Amino acid sequence: MDTTEIITGIALIGIIIIPFFLHHLKKKKKEAKFLNDLLSLAKNEDSIISKKDFWRECYAIGIDENSKKLLYINKIKDKEQKTAIDLSEVERCSIVNASRSVKIPKGNLTVIDRIDLVFTFNRADLSEKTLEFYDSTTFMTPDGEIPLVEKWMAIINSNLKTNKN
Secondary structure: OOHHHHHHHHHHHHHHHHHHHHHHHHHHHHHHHHHHHHHHHHHHOOOOOOEEEEEOOOEEEEEEOOOOEEEEEEOOOOOOEEEEEEHHHEEEEEEEEEEEEEEEOOEEEEEEEEEEEEEEEOOOOOOOEEEEEEEOOOOOOOOOHHHHHHHHHHHHHHHHHHHHO
8 A cells, every 4th residue: 555545545534434424523612512502591580400301403301300301492583482380380291192094005114293391280370381302393303312201301300299298
């Protein structure tokens, strides 16, 4: 092997690897900004995030298990949605999976349109609150949202149980 082949090989590897590296850096930078937004929301609510998740580079959720506050950010729509929910006012948390059956040549296919976390409050003057985890009008298919929403429902419900004790 001569130096020209080695340099050409290294250049080709670089051309292949650099886009992945740049995408990774962009994703990390966006996640760091999202974390700052979530921490800023927590600060405004006098909370400290003890658990958090980010997905689709558009959504963030976190909880302060000491003050029992849930914090949520959705930047997918034209307007940014920032929500804080006091879990001491929540009666119940449930998942709403809006799906439909579509006929295909080999049978039926279930298509998921939306996945939401819905909060019912223990006060009649507070209406239900819905936090979007997935919307088919924005993304083609769910990508890990089902286990994620189930995880957060379990976290929230365990905090609701400690509220009632």
